[in-house]
Amino acid sequence: MAAKPSSSSTSAYSEGSIRVLKGLEPVKQRPGMYTRTDNPLHILQEVVDNAADEALAGYGKKIKLTLHADHSVSVEDDGRGIPYGMHPEENAPVIELVFTRLHAGGKFDKGQGGAYSFSGGLHGVGVSVTNALSTRMEVTSYRDGNSARLVFAGGDVAEPLQVQPLASGERKRGTTVRVWPDAKYFETAQLPMGELVHLLRSKAVLMPGVTVTLVNEKTRETQTWQYKGGLRDYLQQNLHGEPAIPMFEGEGFADRHNDSFAEGEGAAWCVAFTEDGAAVRESYVNLIPTTAGGTHESGLRDGLFQAVKSFIELHSLLPKGVKLMPDDVFARASYVLNAKVLDPQFQGQIKERLNSRDAVRLVSGFVRPILELWLNQHVEWGKKLAELAIKAAQSRQKAGQKVEKRKGSGVAVLPGKLTDCESRDTAHNEVFLVEGDSAGGSAKMGRDKETQAVLPLRGKVLNTWEVDRDRLFANNEIHDISVAIGVDPHGPNDAPDLSGLRYGKVCILSDADVDGSHIQVLLLTLFFRHFPKLVEAGHIHVALPPLYRVDIPARAKKPAAKVYALDDNELAAILDKCAKDGVAREKCQVSRFKGLGEMNAEQLWDTTLNPDTRRLLPVQLLNLDFAGAEGVITKLMGKGEAAARRELMELHGDAVEVDI
Structure with a gap:
C-alpha cells in the first residue's frame, strides 16, 4: 500500500509555486499601487486626461462627461479618435492595446513621430488601469469616416472590434469611452462631486476656448464651463x-x-x-x-x-x-x-x-x-x-x-558636535541627523547656515524598542539627539512639553544603501517608541539621497549635464531619455555613490539639502492607527519576534530587493 503523502509535501515550495502576473493582473491584485482606491474618481480622471491631451494638442474643442442613471460614466471628446488599425508589431488593433497593456500609449515618443509633444505623464498605465478596475467598458472611436467599437469586461475583450462606416453626410470624429467602475476595488462607489466639478472646471481654465460639460442624468442638471480669459x-x-x-x-x-x-x-x-x-x-x-x-x-x-x-x-x-x-x-x-x-x-x-x-x-x-x-x-x-x-x-x-526667551532658562548644554543654525524660527529650522563624520562634514559645508543644523551620529544607533525610557540617556547618541531637538522622551499617552522644540523638521539623512536603511529604521524606531508626539505632529522626515550620478555629455545645443538618480528605476528612465535625445548609453558615465561621504558639499546641497530640489518624505502612519503600527514594528524590531519575522520573510521575501 502506497504511503499517504504528508501535508508538508503537498504544499511543497517548487518551480510551480512561482506565479507570474500577466497583462492587467497586477492592477487587480494591487490596485493601490496604480491608482487611488478611496473612490473611482481617479480612474475616470485618466479618461478625462486623454480627452484633454487631444485638446491641448489642438485637435479638440469639446469635452463632455455624463453621469448615467446606471452608475456608469461616459467621457466624449471631438479629437482625432484613437487609431484602430493593426499595430505593426503586436498583431492586435491599436485601440485594444491602449486599454489592455500597462505600458502602451501615444505619449512615449516625444518629438519624432509621437502623438503628443506635451502630455500628463510617462507611466503609460493610464486607461488600462481604468479598464482593469471596471466591470465593463465600451470604447467607440470616430475617425476616417468610420466608427470603431470595442467592449471590455473586467479588463478583457468581451466584444471584438467592429468597424462600420458612418451614415452618409455624418462627419463625426473623436472618442467616446463609457465606464462601469467595479465597486469591489473601491472603499466607496460614490463619486465626490466637489472634486469632479473642480477637475472639469480646471480643464476649462487651462484651455481657454475649450468647452467642458458635465451632465447628470439622475438630477437632469447640466453644467458647462468655458473661460475665454x-x-x-x-x-x-x-x-x-x-x-x-x-x-x-x-x-x-x-x-x-x-x-x-x-x-x-x-x-x-x-x-x-x-x-x-x-x-x-x-x-x-x-x-x-x-x-x-x-x-x-x-x-x-x-x-x-x-x-x-x-x-x-x-x-x-x-x-x-x-x-x-x-x-x-x-x-x-x-x-x-x-x-x-x-x-x-x-x-x-x-x-x-x-x-x-x-x-x-x-x-x-x-x-x-x-x-x-x-x-x-x-x-x-x-x-x-x-x-x-x-x-x-x-x-x-x-x-x-x-520662543527663545521662554525656553532660555535651565536648558541643557547643547552637544558639542551639533553645528547649529543661525535662525531661531522653529517653523523654518531643520536639523539633519547625519550618518558618519565625513558626511557630517559635507553637510556642514553645503547646508544653508541660516536655517539648517547638522548633528553627525557615530556608528549605529541602539535598537530602543525594548529599552526603558529612564535608561535611554545611558546612550550618548540618543542623549545628544534629545537635547539637540529640545524635547524629552515620552509615551503615546503623555502630554510632553513641545514648546522647547528647536526645529520644525527633524530629518534622518543616511546613505542610500542597506546600512543606511538600517540606520533609518533604528532612528524611526527611536522616534516612534520614545518621541511619538513628534511623529504625530509631522516633525519627523526622511531625506532621500541619490544612489547614482549620471554625467551626460554635451549634445546639439544642450550643454553637458550632471543628473542624479534615486534608484535603479530612475537610472533606467534617465538613460532612456538620453537615448531618445540621441546620446548613446555608453557615452553617459554612471557613478554609484558608496555613501554620503563621497559627495562634496555642493552635490549634497543640490541633491539632498536644497528645499527646492531635494526629496524629503514626511513620516506618517497612513492607514494604520497607533496600535496597528505598534504591532507591525514589534514584529520587526522586538527581541523575541524572530519567528514572526521569519514568517514575514517567507510571505513577502520575494517582494524585497536585496542590495549586496
Missing part, C-alpha cells in the same frame, strides 16, 4: 480677499534657440497678493492637477522671491536687522500655475507632485525677469508688495525671539 478669470472668481496690488499675470516658453530647455517648455501663471483671507493655490503640469505641488511651485516661489528681493535691494527698502526669506514673500500669494514640461517625473503613479528637478529653474527663469520688469515699471505697487513681505519677515523674527 483663462487663469485671471478663474483666480478672480476664487479669491477670498481683495488683492493688495493688481494681479501679476504672465507666461514664458522656451523657443528653439534655448540651450537648456526644449521648445515649448515653460509656464503660464497668475498671482494675486492679498492682505487677509485664505490663499488660493492651484498648480498643474500639462493639465494634470498637482495637488501636492512640486518643483514647478518651488520655481514660482523662487522667481517671486528673487524678483521682490532685488527690487527691495535696488530701492534700499529693507530695515536694519531684518532678513527676508522666501516664505515672507510667498505667505500672502494666491496663484494658478500651469507648467509645460516635456518629460514630467511625478512622485507616485497618481501624479500628485511634480519631481522634475529642472522645473525649478524652468519656472523661476521665466517668472523672475517678468516680475522684476513689472515692479520697476510700477514702483508704487512694488513698494506696497515690499511692505507686505517686510511686515511678514518682522512678525516671523519677533515670534522666533519670543
Whole structure:
C-alpha cells in the first residue's frame, strides 16, 4: 500500500509555486499601487486626461462627461479618435492595446513621430488601469469616416472590434469611452462631486476656448464651463480677499534657440497678493492637477522671491536687522500655475507632485525677469508688495525671539558636535541627523547656515524598542539627539512639553544603501517608541539621497549635464531619455555613490539639502492607527519576534530587493 503523502509535501515550495502576473493582473491584485482606491474618481480622471491631451494638442474643442442613471460614466471628446488599425508589431488593433497593456500609449515618443509633444505623464498605465478596475467598458472611436467599437469586461475583450462606416453626410470624429467602475476595488462607489466639478472646471481654465460639460442624468442638471480669459478669470472668481496690488499675470516658453530647455517648455501663471483671507493655490503640469505641488511651485516661489528681493535691494527698502526669506514673500500669494514640461517625473503613479528637478529653474527663469520688469515699471505697487513681505519677515523674527526667551532658562548644554543654525524660527529650522563624520562634514559645508543644523551620529544607533525610557540617556547618541531637538522622551499617552522644540523638521539623512536603511529604521524606531508626539505632529522626515550620478555629455545645443538618480528605476528612465535625445548609453558615465561621504558639499546641497530640489518624505502612519503600527514594528524590531519575522520573510521575501 502506497504511503499517504504528508501535508508538508503537498504544499511543497517548487518551480510551480512561482506565479507570474500577466497583462492587467497586477492592477487587480494591487490596485493601490496604480491608482487611488478611496473612490473611482481617479480612474475616470485618466479618461478625462486623454480627452484633454487631444485638446491641448489642438485637435479638440469639446469635452463632455455624463453621469448615467446606471452608475456608469461616459467621457466624449471631438479629437482625432484613437487609431484602430493593426499595430505593426503586436498583431492586435491599436485601440485594444491602449486599454489592455500597462505600458502602451501615444505619449512615449516625444518629438519624432509621437502623438503628443506635451502630455500628463510617462507611466503609460493610464486607461488600462481604468479598464482593469471596471466591470465593463465600451470604447467607440470616430475617425476616417468610420466608427470603431470595442467592449471590455473586467479588463478583457468581451466584444471584438467592429468597424462600420458612418451614415452618409455624418462627419463625426473623436472618442467616446463609457465606464462601469467595479465597486469591489473601491472603499466607496460614490463619486465626490466637489472634486469632479473642480477637475472639469480646471480643464476649462487651462484651455481657454475649450468647452467642458458635465451632465447628470439622475438630477437632469447640466453644467458647462468655458473661460475665454483663462487663469485671471478663474483666480478672480476664487479669491477670498481683495488683492493688495493688481494681479501679476504672465507666461514664458522656451523657443528653439534655448540651450537648456526644449521648445515649448515653460509656464503660464497668475498671482494675486492679498492682505487677509485664505490663499488660493492651484498648480498643474500639462493639465494634470498637482495637488501636492512640486518643483514647478518651488520655481514660482523662487522667481517671486528673487524678483521682490532685488527690487527691495535696488530701492534700499529693507530695515536694519531684518532678513527676508522666501516664505515672507510667498505667505500672502494666491496663484494658478500651469507648467509645460516635456518629460514630467511625478512622485507616485497618481501624479500628485511634480519631481522634475529642472522645473525649478524652468519656472523661476521665466517668472523672475517678468516680475522684476513689472515692479520697476510700477514702483508704487512694488513698494506696497515690499511692505507686505517686510511686515511678514518682522512678525516671523519677533515670534522666533519670543520662543527663545521662554525656553532660555535651565536648558541643557547643547552637544558639542551639533553645528547649529543661525535662525531661531522653529517653523523654518531643520536639523539633519547625519550618518558618519565625513558626511557630517559635507553637510556642514553645503547646508544653508541660516536655517539648517547638522548633528553627525557615530556608528549605529541602539535598537530602543525594548529599552526603558529612564535608561535611554545611558546612550550618548540618543542623549545628544534629545537635547539637540529640545524635547524629552515620552509615551503615546503623555502630554510632553513641545514648546522647547528647536526645529520644525527633524530629518534622518543616511546613505542610500542597506546600512543606511538600517540606520533609518533604528532612528524611526527611536522616534516612534520614545518621541511619538513628534511623529504625530509631522516633525519627523526622511531625506532621500541619490544612489547614482549620471554625467551626460554635451549634445546639439544642450550643454553637458550632471543628473542624479534615486534608484535603479530612475537610472533606467534617465538613460532612456538620453537615448531618445540621441546620446548613446555608453557615452553617459554612471557613478554609484558608496555613501554620503563621497559627495562634496555642493552635490549634497543640490541633491539632498536644497528645499527646492531635494526629496524629503514626511513620516506618517497612513492607514494604520497607533496600535496597528505598534504591532507591525514589534514584529520587526522586538527581541523575541524572530519567528514572526521569519514568517514575514517567507510571505513577502520575494517582494524585497536585496542590495549586496
